[in-house]
Amino acid sequence: MFSIIKYFNFYLQIFNQNLSNNTNTLITSLQHNHSKASHQNKFKGKFQGMNQKTERIIQKLQSTKEQLQLSIENNNSNKKSKLNNKLQNLEAELQKINQKDQVAKDYHLVYDGLIQQLQITQDQKIGALSQSQRNQNLQILCSIKKQAINLQSQVLKKNILIPLFKFAINVMILILMQISQQDENNLFKYQKDKQFQSQYNIYDCKNSQRNKSNEYEEKNLNNILKNLSTKQTIWQNKKDMRKKGIKNHTTNLKNHQALNNLQILLNNLIIQKLKISNKKISNINKKITKLDDSNLYQICFEFPKQYVPSPCGHFTYCHNCKELALKQCLICREPVQLPIKVFKLY
Numbered sequence: 001m002f003s004i005i006k007y008f009n010f011y012l013q014i015f016n017q018n019l020s021n022n023t024n025t026l027i028t029s030l031q032h033n034h035s036k037a038s039h040q041n042k043f044k045g046k047f048q049g050m051n052q053k054t055e056r057i058i059q060k061l062q063s064t065k066e067q068l069q070l071s072i073e074n075n076n077s078n079k080k081s082k083l084n085n086k087l088q089n090l091e092a093e094l095q096k097i098n099q100k101d102q103v104a105k106d107y108h109l110v111y112d113g114l115i116q117q118l119q120i121t122q123d124q125k126i127g128a129l130s131q132s133q134r135n136q137n138l139q140i141l142c143s144i145k146k147q148a149i150n151l152q153s154q155v156l157k158k159n160i161l162i163p164l165f166k167f168a169i170n171v172m173i174l175i176l177m178q179i180s181q182q183d184e185n186n187l188f189k190y191q192k193d194k195q196f197q198s199q200y201n202i203y204d205c206k207n208s209q210r211n212k213s214n215e216y217e218e219k220n221l222n223n224i225l226k227n228l229s230t231k232q233t234i235w236q237n238k239k240d241m242r243k244k245g246i247k248n249h250t251t252n253l254k255n256h257q258a259l260n261n262l263q264i265l266l267n268n269l270i271i272q273k274l275k276i277s278n279k280k281i282s283n284i285n286k287k288i289t290k291l292d293d294s295n296l297y298q299i300c301f302e303f304p305k306q307y308v309p310s311p312c313g314h315f316t317y318c319h320n321c322k323e324l325a326l327k328q329c330l331i332c333r334e335p336v337q338l339p340i341k342v343f344k345l346y
Contacts, residue, residue, distance in 0.1 A: 054094065057090055057093055058094070060090055061087065061091070061094070064083055064086050067079075067083055068080065068083040068084065068087065299321055300318060300320065300321055302318070303319060303320055305317065306318060306319055306322075306341055306342065307319065307322040307339040307340065307341055307342070308339070308342050309339055309340075310336065310337050310338045310339070310340050311334075311337060312331070312332050312336075314329050314330075314331035314332055317339070322339045326339070
């Protein structure tokens with residue numbers, strides 16, 4: 001507050017030394033049409049840029065929401081988490097742009113109000129106004145000044161409003177210097193200075209209360225952040241333990257699966273060996289059966305062939321059926337002299 005009052009006194013001394021030059025320079029700069037047009041074009045360009053950026057962010061929000069809906073339908077949890085984070089970032093960015101847009105609009109309104117009030121003051125030639133008209137004029141100016149002070153609390157970077165405060169102080173000095181020639185005007189100036197100082201005192205009081213409130217909120221936020229950090233650490237530890245348990249369980253499952261695969265492979269090998277052995281046994285049995293069948297006598301198929309008629313040797317008889325060929329051979333009808341017993345070598 002004291003720095004602002006010193007700044008005000010400094011400008012007051014400058015205007016006492018060269019009132020006419022400063023007044024003409026300020027009025028000329030405010031009435032310059034090209035400067036005003038460039039100021040309006042500047043804000044118009046800013047608003048257009050903000051609108052274009054807002055449209056781009058809205059398009060990104062729509063496409064992100066569509067992708068999020070698809071990921072929800074496809075049950076893609078990883079993509080769903082990433083799209084949620086992207087959606088939150090876009091919404092936060094859109095909110096920041098809206099705040100900047102509102103601050104720029106408020107700044108523009110206060111600036112136009114100050115220029116309009118200064119133009120009214122110049123056109124009316126304040127020296128010819130009555131005391132009530134002067135009071136009303138100054139009340140309007142103080143109201144605009146109060147709007148500028150309220151706007152300051154909404155702006156994060158204070159250097160945005162420094163030119164606006166300088167301009168408001170210059171306008172205040174111009175009006176006060178124009179009515180400082182008469183005693184009545186000096187009294188009026190003193191009262192308004194006092195009112196101006198009281199307004200700044202009120203502003204300082206509110207600002208200190210706001211700072212205390214901000215400190216209290218900052219402490220609460222720090223406590224909340226600490227609690228969140230502690231909870232996050234606990235959750236991370238649980239998550240790591242859960243991952244470790246899942247990893248161990250997965251390893252056990254893999255080992256169990258490997259054992260099952262080995263058991264299945266061993267069973268398959270045993271089955272194949274058994275099949276091969278059964279096949280060999282079956283072949284051996286078939287051979288044995290064939291051998292047994294070939295050794296049986298083809299007439300009775302009860303006893304093996306053991307006797308051959310001599311001397312022709314056409315046929316081999318079993319010991320039971322050899323009596324049939326004692327007189328003559330059943331094939332050539334030649335007389336049989338003696339049946340001879342034979343032995344087969346395997």
